[in-house]
Amino acid sequence: MISAENLSKKFGRKEVLKDINFCIQKGETVGVVGPNGAGKSTLLKIIATIMRGTNGSVQIDEMDTKKDTKKIREKIGYVPQEIAVYHELTARENLRFFAKLAKNSPEENWVRRCEEWKLAEHLDKKVKHLSGGNQRKLNILIALLHDPEILILDEPTVGIDISAKQEIVNDLRQLGSEGKTILYSSHDAQELETLCTSFLILKEGELLFYGSKQKVRQFGSVAQSKNFAETLGEIVG
Known part of the structure; x- marks a missing residue:
């Protein structure tokens, strides 16, 4: 579904990605x-166009x-690290605004998702008065307004x-069970272990590993007895 072939990216003379190759399957x-x-x-920004x-x-x-940027964007919901909403508007006003841009996003659909x-x-509170966790939830829900197949x-x-993190991870697991990529x-590492079915591991712009969670432990010289967090830590060094 998502494949990269000999992908590289330079900023001036600095090569940030170096001949990356992978193929991610749907779901x-x-x-x-x-x-x-x-x-x-x-890498995520390149995939998100x-x-x-x-x-x-x-x-x-x-x-x-x-070449097909417009069609691909219809399939993708992108959530940046920064909270990309209007802080002086309420959560509901933000959702209504972005729903108009997304089109084909009935209010009852996103209200139901907010309930879930x-x-x-908290819909009628200004964003600046929401907790950090609820701001993060809103950031993700806006990316889901057009019901994308892929969420980045x-x-x-x-x-x-921690509790807000757990809620978000559980909500994302539900999206995964619905078939979203x-x-x-x-x-x-705990979030990653709970949520992810496979891993793409980068270091200094190179792809070190891409494969299932089960195969992460078998990668390189990592000892089987180590827990998952230690395993990832040893790989990325």
Whole structure:
């Protein structure tokens, strides 16, 4: 469903991504993992058609992200690390505004989703008065307004408490069970282990590993006795 072939990205002389190749299947929840500066955000932005690679290609459902950008964007919901909403508006006003841009997004649909995500009681509060967790939920729900097949999330739980993280991870697991393909970047190994079915591991712009969660433990010289967090830590170094 999502494939990269010899994908690279340069900013000036600095090569941020180096000949990346992978093929993600429909319905996978993929943890995009690596230390700071590994190229995670750059890769997610290229897949989301926000940025273009320097060389190589990315295809989604056999459509090229450079040539078929408009059609691909209809399939994608992108959640940036920054909270990209209007803080002086209420949550409901934000959802109504972005629903008009998304089109074909009936209010009853997103109200139901807000109820499922425990945000309904906060809909008429200004965003600036919401907790960090509820702001993060709103950020994700806006990306879901057009019911995308693919959801791309760049560290969507950064800076919030553990209980709010758990709620969001559980909500995302439900989306995965509905058949959505999810790309999820995080530094939280527990989140990644709970949510993801496979992993794409980057380091210094290179793809170290792509495969199932079960195969992560078998990668390289990682000892079988280590827990998952230690395993990921040893791989990304």
